[in-house]
Amino acid sequence: MTNSASVDETRIKALFKEAIVEVIEENQDLVSSILVDALEDIRLSRAIEEGETSKTVSREEVFKALSGE
Numbered sequence: 761m762t763n764s765a766s767v768d769e770t771r772i773k774a775l776f777k778e779a780i781v782e783v784i785e786e787n788q789d790l791v792s793s794i795l796v797d798a799l800e801d802i803r804l805s806r807a808i809e810e811g812e813t814s815k816t817v818s819r820e821e822v823f824k825a826l827s828g829e
Contacts, residue, residue: 784791
């Protein structure tokens, strides 16, 4: 009985993995968008943390940096 349960569990895991791969392949644009959003969130979070410990600058300095001056 234990051996049969183990085989069933192994087969279920394999089927589940196949299903996940199929969903990812069929929805590559969605998966890509989700990953890009997650990376942007991580970068924004790190920038906020860095900003909390850096020196304060004026509004003019910010806009000057953004305009490339």
